[in-house]
Every structure is written in structure tokens, then in C-alpha cells.
Amino acid sequence: MTDAAHRLLWTIVALLLVVGGTAALVVSFGTLPGGDPGAVLLGAGLLDAWRLAAPWSTLAAAVAGVLTALAGHRLLDRELRRPGRALRGMLSHPGIRPGRTRLATEVLVHALERDLTGDPGVRGARVALTGAPPRPDVWIRVDLAADARADDVRKHVDAAVRRFATTAGCTPAHLDVTARIEPGRP
Incomplete structure (x- = not known):
């Protein structure tokens, strides 16, 4: 599911x-036109x-409340945690001739981070690879200088991701880039 979704x-x-909360308050205060604040909300x-x-x-109401709270906790936990299922070990590609090319994931991550910090407007970068090896999900966070131009940084990140895809031989299935601007004079 995308961030927009x-x-x-x-x-x-x-x-x-x-x-729902507003409706309950309005009914409980009896501010509805023609409503009686002393009337029973549920039928006899x-x-x-x-x-x-x-x-x-x-007991049934308490169990329903606990189950609803657990479902909400699970949903919040899944929403707030960092990208899971980090790609570990080797990225393996079959070659034309017998054999395979194996790339260590950590090497790819550090190479992309180093490439991203090559722009003077980028102060730091963090990369995480998740998902399946042929088409991994790429999660990037770049820390930008206060005077960095957004268009220039966007072009630099796009070029770095294209170089990564060419070098690694795999196109990202999902690319998520988060940019943080350090405080200072804009």
C-alpha cells in the first residue's frame, strides 16, 4: 500500500x-432539536x-473492547514501524554463461549512500533495501543542507538510483525517498 493510500x-x-464521537456528545447533551436529555438512548x-x-x-462488551484495542494496536504498530524484511546476504543474478553474479547487500547499500552524498546539498543519506532480490524496494532518506535546491537534489537522487539499478542489475519495485532539511537560513 502506498503512502497516499x-x-x-x-x-x-x-x-x-x-x-461518531460528535454524534454521541450531541445526543448525550440533548442538544438535538426535539430531543429529550432524559430519554433512553437504547430501546426498552x-x-x-x-x-x-x-x-x-x-463480559462480551469487555471482550469486544479488548479485541478492538488489540486490532488498533496491531494496525498502529504496522503503520509506525520501519520498513521490515530487510534484504540480507547476497543479491544473486544468473549469468548468460554458467555461473552467477553475487553482490553483498551491504555493499550495495553503502555504495548508494556514498553516491547520494556526492552532491554538495546532501549532508547525509540512509538506504534500506527490502523485498525480493530481483526487484527490491528501495527506501532512501536524505538529509539536505538548508540552502539546497530541491530540483537539483531531485535530479541527483534520480541519477543515483538509475546508476544503482544499472550497477546492481535490478530495478526497484518501489522507491520511497524522504528528504529532511537541516535547520538554518533558507
């Missing part, structure tokens, strides 16, 4: 929660059924 998902979840039949199943209904 994640933002859309979280925006929809947030809006649903805000609308539902309320009787709840009271009839007294200890089990409370």
Missing part, C-alpha cells in the same frame, strides 16, 4: 471516529435483553 485510510478512520427491548444477560453482556 495509508494517509487516505487513516483520514477516513479519523473522520469516522470524530463523527434491547435494554431488557442486556439486563437479562447481565454478567455475560458486560
